[in-house]
Amino acid sequence: MDDVKTIFSKREANEITFTHLMEETLKELSHDDELHAFLFIRNADELMADAKAADNAWDEGQRKPLLGIPIAIKDNMCVTGLPCTCGSKILEHFVAPYDATAVKKLKDAGAIIVGKTNLDEFAMGSSSENSAFGPTRNPLDKTCSPGGSSGGSAAAVASGMSLLALGSDTGGSVRQPAAFTGTFGFKPSYGAISRYGLVAFASSLDQIGVLAKHPEDVILASSVLFGQDPMDSTSRDIPMAPQPEASNVKRVGIVKEIDSNMLDKDVKHAYDSFINYLSRTYEVVEISIPHWEEALAAYYFIAPAEASSNLSRYDGVRYGTTMEAENYSESIRKTRNLFGEEVKRRILLGSFALSAGYKDALYEKANYLRQWLVFEFDQVFQNVDMVLTPTTPTPPFKLGEIKDPLDLYKADLFTTPANLAYLPAINMPYPFQENKKDLPIGLQFIAPFGEDHKLLSFINELWQGAEEL
Amino acid sequence: MNFKFVAGLEIHVQLNTKTKMFCSCPTEGLDVPNTRVCPVCLGYPGTLPVINREAVIMAIALGKALNGHINMISRFHRKNYFYPDLPKGYQITQGDVPIIENAVLPLSTGKNIPIKRMHLEEDAAKSVHVSSSGRLAGAQETLLDFNRSGVPLIEIVTDPVFESPEEATLFVEELQATLRYLGISNAQMELGQLRCDVNVSVEVDGKEGTRVEIKNLNSTRSIRQALTYEYNRHVEAYKRGENIITETLAFDEKTGKTRTMRTKQSSADYRYFPEPDLPPLILTEELFEEANRYNGSFLDAYHNALSWTNKEADARTLALNKDQYMLYSSLAEKGFDKKLLNRMILIDLPNILSEVAKTWGDVDKTFLNSILQLQQDGKITPAVAKDLLWQAARGNDPMKYAEEHELLKHENIDIKQIISDVLQQNPDAVEKYKKGNANVIGFLLGQVMKKTKGTVDPNQTRALLEQMLNE
Amino acid sequence: MFNISPEILKHLEELAQLELPEGLEEKMLQDLNHILGTFQIISRVEVPPETTTAFSSPLREDEPKSFENASQLLGQSRLQDGLLKVKPVLEEED
Structure with a gap:
């Protein structure tokens, strides 16, 4: 599938119309019962009407950055009038009464929202199997998981059901599914994209991210989405331009603490060979993040702690599903019993980490760890421009393969540090798969805070360079 | 046995900002339930808080007025508990670093009452418990109005520093007046704009007694009555050799007694942690300058009143009622005789107003001005003056009335x-x-x-x- | 070493207003303790170096703005004379 720039130039040359583009998209969407990437797809007539309107606007001379471009939204972001289930029974019938800021910006940029994508319940998971409405399948191998929690968005992009998709990334939920589906998945610096309208999982870690097949589309979408929002006090202005520019990256760090023998052999091979490839053009140096290994532990106390509080609002009193009972206390318990097992596990873990007698040892210590990570990355970026890691320790796993929740948590091993340290990071598919039918392997680049544009420009350079080989 | 009364206060004050603490919903026109609401103050998924600048300015003004230590960097925290009136399942409040610490309220009696901390937070929804037999007892249903949800509050906390029910009551009265003179709250207890919880215990021969908490006292009269009742209850129990148990109490205005209130959660563990949706609140010079807009002082008013009335009790009454004081003050500025003013503003008008069911705010100042002028010029007798005051209170122009009814003294009357x-x-x-x-x-x-x-x-x-x- | 006992689990369920179905309690206890055991390295963390955060909460001007569909936010079926109906809170009052 073409990137947005190519679509626009074809539209300029009248080779295609947005209506054609939408027809093709609808054709793909009609196969979604196999993948279950979407929890909700907008009515075809409505979508065609939107595409027609985009064509008219174009013909009238309007040139919006994403005019007529189909986009999928993870079902934990609010779109006025559309359901927002978060993959949970508790919000099964909830319809959003307002637009998330990111959604509003996409609409203003002319994008056409095709539907809401599947996810692990409240974005808690790494396989999309924790959705109350059934798992999503990996378009590259339907017996495999597309990763998670933004598995639906990744599958939608990988299968061509939308050109772009929004995901959310709290501990890797955009990058890991991108790695599993061979797409680009970008988690910006914390605060770069407003979280207003993104249903909170862990507020200090959550970021909306972009999934696409082409790095230039990631840049374009980011330029639409970035910016301080008066509705989100943690958002801030971080520079982003619609086009890439020369990145001037010279030194790339590889993390000493990642023992490559711990990696799956395919991942290890891809990682080693890519380091090798990189070192032909860039200076590759070993760097140390001494607290790297403990990062996952910090993540698995901070994220559940915040989640236990964020998910307290689901009491059935004002919206969502309400389980009837004789009194409030019974009603709220019955209602909250609709949460799936993983959500309950994290709420309980988080309540424990914050409870009297344990908070100092768990929640507070986890934040110490977080501060160490911030400090250590700071030191590292005095020396290198980017840090490279594998995105995941393994290639895509089979649906149902992982039973122990802890094993699944380990899928976030390499992605959580960027969330904890507020840094921008992206998954780039390993470009040199020998057999094109092999499952994809993901490579992660992490950049200094606020250098999102440099990171994306660098990825674009790498990708073009690799394609030319 | 030697008994000593000890009490500390926890007071919630609604600030009179135009919008709520963390969203732009108006704080006026709250009478139609659930209309001053938005996704933020209803705790909808995906919504985020944004701090009201004016509430911060008002807190600074209060901190300055009460000589508090104002923290240049403070934080908001989440206090987690479930209750139907709490839409997010947590209240955004301030934890270990409140915006103001160690302030002092100087009472008109000359005593200084230390205030431990004052912090910003959000109000909960208003709940009404309804049963078939009437409100509250044996409630079968709870009805909620979220118009109040998210209204800015400042919580004022003292250590157990009060030595008598009267002192605690005086503190609340003068705090109320302080807030009104500053202009940051109307502080009307009957409207829930100022709400008071009290911790009370009785020391026996210098040994600390068991502390009980009395919740939701909604008039200064109730505060005095409830505290007196509790003091006597504790003293009687100790005299009989009985213990007082730690508990939360409600005060019944009808019976004048306290009663046990079951608490919300058997084991309160609020799991406070920094609100991740709000970076630290860092104060600027600009905010301090703007806080100067709120500058009225109860104590100044009291001292002026004392110079006019020469009686402490009169001065306190006058100064505690800001509207009455402002009226007096503006007439006093015109140089009217204090005897005439005291008679009119402190004695006659209060009686007349309560007779005609009007408030100080309803009185037309220019009417009073005319009456005083006529009196001072010897054109009317005290009897006519009072008659005209009645007319003024009813909203009739006393000058016109006097002329129409030929009430003025005529030089040439035979x-x-x-x-x-x-x-x-x-x-x-x-x-x-x-x-x-x-x-x-x-x-x-x-x-x-x-x-x-x-x-x-x-x-x-x-x-x-x-x-x-x-x- | 952190360990969640069945009693602590009950307390956590109370705090979180969750009621685990019978069968799940046992498994949950195992899972949670397994997780805690794995992540207990956290207790070894030393005090980190001071990092300064100059980032401050932005402040919003005190200008009222009504939400357009305020009266529709709470579903009609939940309302009685405009007030939101909730089942009685038994714990609070006698």
Whole structure:
């Protein structure tokens, strides 16, 4: 599938119309019962009407950055009038009464929202199997998981059901599914994209991210989405331009603490060979993040702690599903019993980490760890421009393969540090798969805070360079 | 045994900002339930708080007024608990670093009351418990109005520093007045704009007693009554050798007694942690400058009132009622005689207002001005002045009324002529007087006063009447 | 070493207003303790170096703005005379 720039130039040359583009998209969407990437797809007539309107606007001379471009939204972001289930029974019938800021910006940029994508319940998971409405399948191998929690968005992009998709990334939920589906998945610096309208999982870690097949589309979408929002006090202005520019990256760090023998052999091979490839053009140096290994532990106390509080609002009193009972206390318990097992596990873990007698040892210590990570990355970026890691320790796993929740948590091993340290990071598919039918392997680049544009420009350079080989 | 009363207060004050603490919903027009709401203050998924700048300015103003330590960097925290009136399942409040610490409220009695901390937070929804038999008891349903959800609050906490129920009550009264003079809250307890919880215990021979908490006291009268009741209850129990148990109590205004209230959660563990949706609140010079907009002072008012009335009790009454004080103050500025003012503003008008069910705010200042001017110029008698005050309280222009009803003293009024008319028209009474019945003079005087509409001095008239009767 | 006992689990369920179905309690206890055991390295963390955060909460001007569909936010079926109906809160009052 073409990137947005190519679509626009074809539209300029009248080779295609947005209506054609939408027809093709609808054709793909009609196969979604196999993948279950979407929890909700907008009515075809409505979508065609939107595409027609985009064509008219174009013909009238309007040139919006994403005019007529189909986009999928993870079902934990609010779109006025559309359901927002978060993959949970508790919000099964909830319809959003307002637009998330990111959604509003996409609409203003002319994008056409095709539907809401599947996810692990409240974005808690790494396989999309924790959705109350059934798992999503990996378009590259339907017996495999597309990763998670933004598995639906990744599958939608990988299968061509939308050109772009929004995901959310709290501990890797955009990058890991991108790695599993061979797409680009970008988690910006914390605060770069407003979280207003993104249903909170862990507020200090959550970021909306972009999934696409082409790095230039990631840049374009980011330029639409970035910016301080008066509705989100943690958002801030971080520079982003619609086009890439020369990145001037010279030194790339590889993390000493990642023992490559711990990696799956395919991942290890891809990682080693890519380091090798990189070192032909860039200076590759070993760097140390001494607290790297403990990062996952910090993540698995901070994220559940915040989640236990964020998910307290689901009491059935004002919206969502309400389980009837004789009194409030019974009603709220019955209602909250609709949460799936993983959500309950994290709420309980988080309540424990914050409870009297344990908070100092768990929640507070986890934040110490977080501060160490911030400090250590700071030191590292005095020396290198980017840090490279594998995105995941393994290639895509089979649906149902992982039973122990802890094993699944380990899928976030390499992605959580960027969330904890507020840094921008992206998954780039390993470009040199020998057999094109092999499952994809993901490579992660992490950049200094606020250098999102440099990171994306660098990825674009790498990708073009690799394609030319 | 030696008993000593000990109490500490926890006071919630609604700030009178135009919008809520963390969203732009208006704080006015709250009478139609659930209309001043938005996704933020209803705790909808995906919503985020944004701090109201004016609430911060008001907190700074209060901190400055009460000589508190103002933290240049403070944080908001989440206090987690479940209750239907709490839409997010947590309240955004301030934890270990509040915006203000260690302030002092100087009482008009000269005593300084230390305040431990004052912090910003959001109000919960208003809940009404309804049952078939009426409200509250045996509630079958809870009804909620979220208009109040998210209204800015400042919580004011003292250590157990109060030595008597009267002192605690005085503190609340003068705090209330302080907030009103500053202009940051209307602080009306009956409207829930100021709400008071009290911790109370009784020391026995210098040994600390068991502390109980009394929740939701909604008038200063209740505070005094509840504290007195609890003090007596504790003292009686200790005298009998019984213990007091730690518990939360409610005060029943009808019976004047406290009763046990079951608590929300058996084991309160609020799991406070920094609100991740709000970076630290860092104060700037600009905010401090803007806080100067709120600058009225109760204590200044009290001292002025004292200089006018020369009586502490009168001065306190006057200063505690800001509207009354402002009226007095503006008339005093015009140089009216203090005796006239004290009579009008401290005695007559309060009575008249309560008779006609009006408030200080309803009184037209220019009307009072006219009456005082007429009095000062000797154009009306005290009786007419009071009559005109009634008219003014009813909203009638006293000047116009006086003219229409010819109530003004006329230089050229022929009082002798009027008296001789009255004597001529009442020959029976004159006869009785001459036969030695002195009582009829009252009747005759009344007739004269009626004809003159009270515009003549009664004592002088009486003397003249007697003189003419004896002629 | 952190360990969640069945009693602590009950307390956590109370705090979180969750009621685990019978069968799940046992498994949950195992999972949670397994997780805690794995992540207990956290207790070894030393005090980190001071990092300064100059980032401050932005402040919003005190200008009222009504939400357009305020009266529709709470579903009609939940309302009684405009007030939101909730089942009685038994714990609070006698």
